[in-house]
Amino acid sequence: MLNSRRFQAGLLAGAAMLFAPAVAWASDVVGTVTDGSGTRALQGAEVRIVELGRVVEAERDGSFHFGDVPAGTYTVVARYVGTEPTTSTITVPDSGNVRVDLVLGGNNQIIVVGQAASLSSSLSRQRAADGVESVLTRDSIGQFPDQNVAESLRRLPGVNILNDQGEGRFVSVRGLDPELNSASINGARLPAPESDVRSVALDVVPSELIESIEVKKSLTPDMDADTLGASIEINTVSAFDRKKDLLSIKLEGSYNDYAGDVTPKASLDFSTKLSDTFGIAGGVSYYKRKFETDNIEGADWNKANGIVYAEELQYRDYNVERERFGASLNLDWRLSDTTKLYARGLYSSFADQEYRGDVIFIMSGAPRAANSSANSAYFSSADGRIEVRRRMKDRYEEQKIKSLTIGGETEAGPWKFTYSGAYSEASEYENGSIDPTRFRGRFSGTGANAVNLLFDYADVRRPLFSVSGNTALFNSADSYSFNELERTDLSDSLDKEWTGRADLAREFALARGTFTLQAGAKGRWRTKSYDFNGTVYDGYTGNYPLSSVLGLPTYRIQAITPQLGHTAPTDFFNANRANFRVNRIDTLINSASSDYSIDEDVMAGYLLGRLDMADLRVIGGVRMERTHNDIGAFVTSTDGTNVTVTPNRVKRNYTDWLPSLTFRYEPVRNIVLRLGGYKSLVRPKLSNLAPRVLVNEDDEAEFGNPNLKPYRAWNVDASAEWYFGNGSALTAGVFWKSIDDFIVTVRDDNAGTIYGVPYVQADTFVNGETAKVKGVELSYAQRFTFLPAPFDGLLLNANYTFTDAKGTVFDGDNLTDPRRISLPSAARNTFNVVLGYEKGRVSFRAAGTYRDKYLDELGGAPDEDRYVDQHFQLDLSAKFKMTKGVRLFADWVNVTDAPYFAYQNYEGAKRLLQYEKYSWTAKFGVSANF
Numbered sequence: 001m002l003n004s005r006r007f008q009a010g011l012l013a014g015a016a017m018l019f020a021p022a023v024a025w026a027s028d029v030v031g032t033v034t035d036g037s038g039t040r041a042l043q044g045a046e047v048r049i050v051e052l053g054r055v056v057e058a059e060r061d062g063s064f065h066f067g068d069v070p071a072g073t074y075t076v077v078a079r080y081v082g083t084e085p086t087t088s089t090i091t092v093p094d095s096g097n098v099r100v101d102l103v104l105g106g107n108n109q110i111i112v113v114g115q116a117a118s119l120s121s122s123l124s125r126q127r128a129a130d131g132v133e134s135v136l137t138r139d140s141i142g143q144f145p146d147q148n149v150a151e152s153l154r155r156l157p158g159v160n161i162l163n164d165q166g167e168g169r170f171v172s173v174r175g176l177d178p179e180l181n182s183a184s185i186n187g188a189r190l191p192a193p194e195s196d197v198r199s200v201a202l203d204v205v206p207s208e209l210i211e212s213i214e215v216k217k218s219l220t221p222d223m224d225a226d227t228l229g230a231s232i233e234i235n236t237v238s239a240f241d242r243k244k245d246l247l248s249i250k251l252e253g254s255y256n257d258y259a260g261d262v263t264p265k266a267s268l269d270f271s272t273k274l275s276d277t278f279g280i281a282g283g284v285s286y287y288k289r290k291f292e293t294d295n296i297e298g299a300d301w302n303k304a305n306g307i308v309y310a311e312e313l314q315y316r317d318y319n320v321e322r323e324r325f326g327a328s329l330n331l332d333w334r335l336s337d338t339t340k341l342y343a344r345g346l347y348s349s350f351a352d353q354e355y356r357g358d359v360i361f362i363m364s365g366a367p368r369a370a371n372s373s374a375n376s377a378y379f380s381s382a383d384g385r386i387e388v389r390r391r392m393k394d395r396y397e398e399q400k401i402k403s404l405t406i407g408g409e410t411e412a413g414p415w416k417f418t419y420s421g422a423y424s425e426a427s428e429y430e431n432g433s434i435d436p437t438r439f440r441g442r443f444s445g446t447g448a449n450a451v452n453l454l455f456d457y458a459d460v461r462r463p464l465f466s467v468s469g470n471t472a473l474f475n476s477a478d479s480y481s482f483n484e485l486e487r488t489d490l491s492d493s494l495d496k497e498w499t500g501r502a503d504l505a506r507e508f509a510l511a512r513g514t515f516t517l518q519a520g521a522k523g524r525w526r527t528k529s530y531d532f533n534g535t536v537y538d539g540y541t542g543n544y545p546l547s548s549v550l551g552l553p554t555y556r557i558q559a560i561t562p563q564l565g566h567t568a569p570t571d572f573f574n575a576n577r578a579n580f581r582v583n584r585i586d587t588l589i590n591s592a593s594s595d596y597s598i599d600e601d602v603m604a605g606y607l608l609g610r611l612d613m614a615d616l617r618v619i620g621g622v623r624m625e626r627t628h629n630d631i632g633a634f635v636t637s638t639d640g641t642n643v644t645v646t647p648n649r650v651k652r653n654y655t656d657w658l659p660s661l662t663f664r665y666e667p668v669r670n671i672v673l674r675l676g677g678y679k680s681l682v683r684p685k686l687s688n689l690a691p692r693v694l695v696n697e698d699d700e701a702e703f704g705n706p707n708l709k710p711y712r713a714w715n716v717d718a719s720a721e722w723y724f725g726n727g728s729a730l731t732a733g734v735f736w737k738s739i740d741d742f743i744v745t746v747r748d749d750n751a752g753t754i755y756g757v758p759y760v761q762a763d764t765f766v767n768g769e770t771a772k773v774k775g776v777e778l779s780y781a782q783r784f785t786f787l788p789a790p791f792d793g794l795l796l797n798a799n800y801t802f803t804d805a806k807g808t809v810f811d812g813d814n815l816t817d818p819r820r821i822s823l824p825s826a827a828r829n830t831f832n833v834v835l836g837y838e839k840g841r842v843s844f845r846a847a848g849t850y851r852d853k854y855l856d857e858l859g860g861a862p863d864e865d866r867y868v869d870q871h872f873q874l875d876l877s878a879k880f881k882m883t884k885g886v887r888l889f890a891d892w893v894n895v896t897d898a899p900y901f902a903y904q905n906y907e908g909a910k911r912l913l914q915y916e917k918y919s920w921t922a923k924f925g926v927s928a929n930f
Helices: 003-018 116-130 138-143 149-153 471-475 566-573 584-593
Strands: 024-034 045-050 054-057 065-069 072-079 086-092 097-099 102-104 132-139 159-164 167-173 182-185 210-216 230-237 246-256 262-274 278-304 307-334 339-363 376-380 384-410 415-430 433-443 451-456 466-467 480-510 512-542 580-582 594-613 616-638 643-665 671-682 694-695 700-703 711-724 727-739 743-748 752-754 757-758 761-767 769-784 794-809 819-822 829-839 842-851 855-856 867-868 871-883 886-893 900-906 910-915 921-929
Touching: 003 246, 024 045, 045 065, 045 116, 054 065, 054 594, 054 842, 065 167, 065 480, 072 102, 086 097, 086 102, 116 132, 116 711, 116 727, 116 829, 138 210, 149 159, 149 210, 159 842, 246 278, 278 512, 307 376, 307 451, 307 910, 384 480, 384 566, 433 471, 433 566, 451 471, 466 471, 512 584, 512 886, 584 616, 584 694, 694 757, 700 757, 700 867, 743 794, 761 769, 819 855
Parallel strands: 024 097, 024 102, 182 230, 700 761
Antiparallel strands: 024 065, 045 054, 045 072, 072 086, 132 210, 159 167, 210 230, 246 262, 246 921, 262 278, 278 307, 278 910, 307 339, 339 384, 376 451, 384 415, 384 433, 415 480, 433 480, 451 466, 480 512, 512 580, 512 594, 594 616, 616 643, 643 671, 671 711, 694 700, 711 727, 727 769, 743 761, 752 757, 769 794, 794 819, 794 829, 829 842, 842 871, 855 867, 867 900, 871 886, 886 921, 900 910
């Protein structure tokens, strides 16, 4: 009992010391760090009190704060990559605050726009970070000819971009699946507009609205733990990022070589302080883009009569008009010397009008060996039916992202309290799309009526076809009759999340440095739902010939006429809807089986300790996250006459304890060493959890699995960074991950029936075995200011990442003999090289991006796995300064006309699965800053 009382007394004494106010003889030292022209706050600048060994980094408004500084005279030094340090001497009294505002460089020594400024800003914030981190700043984003946030990110070490129709869409970090990243705007988690993914397609967000993007590859306890690749944190503009007001206007024209039209783009950004304590900043951006894609897709590769051939080939002609609108508004209020408040909002919409015309060949017979070769396959309708489908897809889709964050921070002596609340919403909406209208011709004639097809596979990426025999029959529109039309009456995906968090920190001054004890709590309440209603029409009363809806394709690979017009099938349907016959069974099954609604609530808390000394920073602690799921969907069944819809609901809870430890050590000036170890998790895709069964138009089934476990991983990161010269750095890092319960798709190629609905194959989702990821990151940035003129304007930024990501999976029904695979979306080698020149009025930049091949999807066997081929893209940009603040610019995107190519390795060679070609895009315009 006595020992217990002594323990309680000691605990109370310790608590009293922890919560005691700062002693009277200690004062606070506060101030700001700005550039030499007094234009911009320098976030990430290092500020040091030399005699006390205490170091802090300037916040985004350039402010810094030292609490509990004893009375005395001290030397304060500020450093920022790309300029000389600044030193100031201060005298701290027994009580009260001491203010010191530091200016780095002489007048205009730090350029506030341009390549040099962006390089200095990015490197300074990377250097100041706790863990392994890469940063893009506003100036850096503006320098690249990038259309959206995703494309801006591909310049960073270890970052790959997965394209969609030639535009960057999803972000892969360190070769891992984009589903394994998290993304947030102004601290609010971004939900996903699409119904079937967790990852966010960052092409929805215009790059013009962004102040900075931080890619955090290692975690500390105060961060959300649901990432294995990186936490991508996007920040919009704040009025206190700058010391002067800003108004920026950009007008641009965009020309795609395939589309042949010039389309507009315009943006406006502003930042102003209405008083010393209140500021407002924001912007708007609008972009219309027209582009075209030529596509070929192959499926069901087989071998017969010694000939390797595709049982199905599709030739697709895409015409897309894309509109992107974005707006942001930020309010910042300095309520007092100790409290800052803010409100940050963002709205972005992304709309696609897509027309896809295609011709599809489906061969039921084997090729003739006598007329075929090692690189060709010859088919005749005399040997088996040849089916040719001609379709038109008319789809209008709109995605929206909304985000609002309100919060602030209060500092009182050694105490710091941060707090925020946020709401985010993402949606994808379709209403009235025709997806698609299909006409079908079946050729089975013999002799003079035979239709013959020769497929030439000499170019593995672009197999061509030629028609012989009864070509008049093949080319006649009357040979193709209406077969099916699917109308999307409603496709409504909604993903929304409420967030609230609070963090409390208490700093203790040590003889050399400080120790901070910090704790926090966070709640996230997320709901994702999908509502689909579609009608299937498979008959027409009367005459509906293909000739009544003909159009002219813009396909460049070869002729695919007769082809449907872009809007003609939709117009015909709307004018004659009463004559179309509904397939009641397919309509009911498709509409009910897709719907789901899932709640995902995460309650988190953490405790960490932080030691900051002149040369050492240590952060250690533990985070707890408890997850609650409420999963609802429907199971549809049919007896061939009626359809029964049965609700299906599952609830579950699980808790994760996630320790971490991070070291940052600077043994000598400009050498930074980092080491971090932490545990993290990624929750399964919400759509994969839905207890439902989907069967598509090809009778392929997909089963949800509400019992999926989250990915759980132990991670280690280590890096060495050397900051040398004027805005130059050399970094090297290694990373290692051990992942349990990695989720894979298992395919069963056996046909069957589920709830009365037949299928030819079925996919489901299961937790796999342990996966290992290890790799190396190298980065080099250099300003060649030491070279003689005119070469002193050269800049180089290069990085390379090697990733070895391997896991174990089982094929189909084989549950005893696993095979090793590269993890999906894991590119083994990636590199980015940027060569720039900036001097006087001119600025040039050439940016090359390379991504190695990667496994995209698992098939039922190794020779059915889908791979995406290597990709190299070159972009060029130039700027010319007309007058102060006014610049002309021109960008040339995809100079190399790099295509997209996916394939499988079948019978010892690459076999086409998908080939897309987009050509280049030129952009030109004027920008002005006031």
